[in-house]
Amino acid sequence: MLDLEVRQLRVESENVLSVQLADPQNRILPAWEPGAHIDLTLGGHIRQYSLCGDPADRRSYRVAVLRETLSRGGSSYVHEELRPGHQVEVGGPRNHFSLLPAKEYVFIAGGIGVTPILPMIAEADRQGAPWRLVYGGRRRGSMAFLDELAAYGERVVIWPEKEYGLIDLLDVLGEAREDAAVYCCGPEALLAAVEQRCEDWPDGTLHTERFTAAARGDDPSDLRAFEVVVASSGKSFRIPPGRSVLEVLDEAGIRVPSACTDGICGSCETGVLSGQPVHRDLILDSGNTDSMMLCVSRAQSDEIVLDL
Template sequence: MTADTVDLMVRQMRVESTGVVSLRLEHPRGDAVDRWTPGAHLDLHLGGGLVRQYSLCGDPDDKTGYRVAVLRESAGRGGSRRVHETLRPGDTVTVSAPRNNFELAASPSYVFIAGGIGITPILAMIAEAERAGASWELHYGGRTRDTMAFLDELGRYGDRVHVVTEDAEGILDLPAVLATSRPDTLVYACGPEGLLAAVESHSPAWPAGAIHLERFKAKERPAEAGGDSSFRVTCEQSGVSATVSADRTILETLEEAGVDVPNSCREGICGTCETRVLCGTPDHRDSLLSASEQESGTTVMICVSRARSDELVLDL
């Protein structure tokens, strides 16, 4: 355990739908947990080097514990199987402090869009919109009703929640929802890549910054023409300088050079390894920074991104 992690007890596990289980995590001594805001996630350290990110889906005002929900993915990298097959009430799990890369901005009105397990960060956002007196609507899609978590909780909101199942009704009608922008309205969407790509296709109809996405998996990128090339990376603080070969990442190269950089997903989706750029031009390959943030070139996710210049100087 490090300074920014804490060991919590699995107080409760509950089946929320077919394939989805929620965890209630509390301090064994009853201490208060760190404050968090809607859209935040936790890193769960699941042993054997497995660290996975899960959105907080409880009440941010509840200081007695956290709630996360985990979809079992048989074709995943092992984190969800570890949760479903190994963790039990009474077990201890190491978690990070909450981090938020999907912050809910204040707005008079919201459109929330969720696909499958993407409902998890949206739950707390809806509760916050309610507290703020904002108008909102949710469009929630899934394969079948039995695979869609938290439908009972959402039932209290009545006809503001639009549930669409593929087996009965097909897919969410995003053109009807997003084809025309709405004044003073923000869109927050989370779910599988196909859903998010469809949401992105409507972004030109909306003002810049109105549509916000969170990905659970890295966005697919076309292969670079001619492949990758090597470049130098220099760490200003430590003085370490190394060549990043075409088949290695900046993070891997710095780890091999003895530079300890906090990291988690190694896919460019969690933000743990975000590093300030002092000189040089990054080749951004993350799925987290906005287009304007990438264009500024002030930070880089060193687990996946590379350099367009011959050298990157980093604040490490």
């Protein structure tokens, strides 16, 4: 974890503030690549935010925070209490939304989902790869970074719903192509629509990042209890149906960093020394037996030993 200083707060649109963070002694920060996010501890809450600055700038990080109507404490803290000079505990960076090589890129962003896309289009532009961004929002006043995006000219299409309706994905995506990569971040309705439109595209073409988890179907693993063993102490904890490993361990005084509690950020990823996890997150694939997200994932085996 790093203790970084707030250097600047800037209004980017209605209800969106960008936050620039730097080391108090101006030391170099850990490197990151487009798609990465960091965890910020804000008023006792851990929240994840995509890095939306320049990866080449090793002296500062930039994130953007939307003031949520139903804030759980993180966004309201940024908008109401955070000020230049304050220090913030920062974890990461981590990247589960990497920009992979492709001959052509189609970027689709909705609302605050534009944040991880900003460094992606800059990198695609630097590489000289053809790309296009369609950026949707409720109205222009609510859409952040429009001035910054204007520098890219016609390659960026601004699509306010109040003016044009929903994004025309048939026009944006066209026919399936093997040489193109599609990157999408935004609200669940947009992600679901893009996923449906890309069903016939080659595997690995579509890359998405969610800020909220998609609905999960009934999982038989939710109906069975299992044992979790903490390797460092040998203590065993029973995880009943309907309760997460994270909750049970937290009650026992075993603190594991966690931001989303919904299987989308990766902050609670913990090593598995033995046993078979059932992954219910949106990051790890089913073949991974080396780690698990304690906030949502469960166990196929009767016991799992965690590297804690």
